[in-house]
Amino acid sequence: MTDRLPLFPLNSVLYPGLVLPLNIFEERYRRLVRDLLALPEGERRFGVVALRSGREVGELPVAAIDAVFPLGCTAEVATMRPHADGRYDVVATGATRFRLVSVDDSGPYLVGKVEFLEEPKGDDAAVLTLAVTRAFTEYQRELVGAQGRGPMELPELPDDPVVLSYLVAAAMVLDLSDKQNLLVLDDATLRLRAELSLLRRETALLGHIRALPAVELLRQKAGPN
Incomplete structure (x- = not known):
């Protein structure tokens, strides 16, 4: 099963079940949050991918698909609190692992075509x-x-x-x-x-x-x- 997700590259790894607090101040991610706010509450989610190179703020030093690791985790939004200066405080929870199929960097923020992964326990x-x-x-x-x-x-x-x-x-x-x-x-x-x-x-x-x-x-x- 594949889907499209807005992507948030971070210098850290998100795991399913873990809480992710974010302070959103860069304009591209303010736009991402505004787009999420336009969705019904149950559909507000984005993908977190760890950066191979570069920083969370500013332009990526290489092509987007090369700048991030190909496997990440969805983040389901719990709360989004706006500030008067345009920033947002966001609290999300890791939910489902995914593999990047492709990355679209033509818009204000990255969007990934993703394939969701199962969570088997294994034998031992x-x-x-x-x-x-x-x-x-x-x-x-x-x-x-x-x-x-x-x-x-x-x-x-x-x-x-x-x-x-x-x-x-x-x-x-x-x-x-x-x-x-x-x-x-x-x-x-x-x-x-x-x-x-x-x-x-x-x-x-x-x-x-x-x-x-x-x-x-x-x-x-x-x-x-």
């Missing part, structure tokens, strides 16, 4: 859900400790493997490429398996950082990544 989702829940809990404890915060009560995690996979993907501190790679994976089993590996890696790194005296941290050479 139940087992991986338990493993990822344990690993994510340990990761959160290490992250809180590395940030110098005291003990805190951790939130209860969902049992649904698809929901869990996106919550963990959104909550982990990762670079954009890792975030996008998690969005691309075909089912929850593949995503949870990748997250388990990432959680173990990041937890070990956080533990190493916490174990180093402050003087040793200052001696560490910066890596290329």
Whole structure:
């Protein structure tokens, strides 16, 4: 099934089920919001795609189809609050993954022809859900400790493997490429398996950082990544 969606390129990745607050100030996206306001409430949605290169503001440095990643997520608008100076505060929620078939850059903002994707659980989702829940809990404890915060009560995690996979993907501190790679994976089993590996890696790194005296941290050479 294909559809046409107005596109909002961002320097971040949106996942299904996650809340997206936006402050709209650039004229092309003000126009996008005004066009959404003209639609019935249940039809107000746009597509979020992560930028490969360039910035959220200003002209893209290369052709639109090359400037953004080809797989994104729809954002369903919950609220749109206008300001006297023409800006808008928008709150939307990630809903459905899509793959870009083509991009039309002839109008005031990008419009994509998109193909919507299914959300299968995969074969080993139940087992991986338990493993990822344990690993994510340990990761959160290490992250809180590395940030110098005291003990805190951790939130209860969902049992649904698809929901869990996106919550963990959104909550982990990762670079954009890792975030996008998690969005691309075909089912929850593949995503949870990748997250388990990432959680173990990041937890070990956080533990190493916490174990180093402050003087040793200052001696560490910066890596290329």
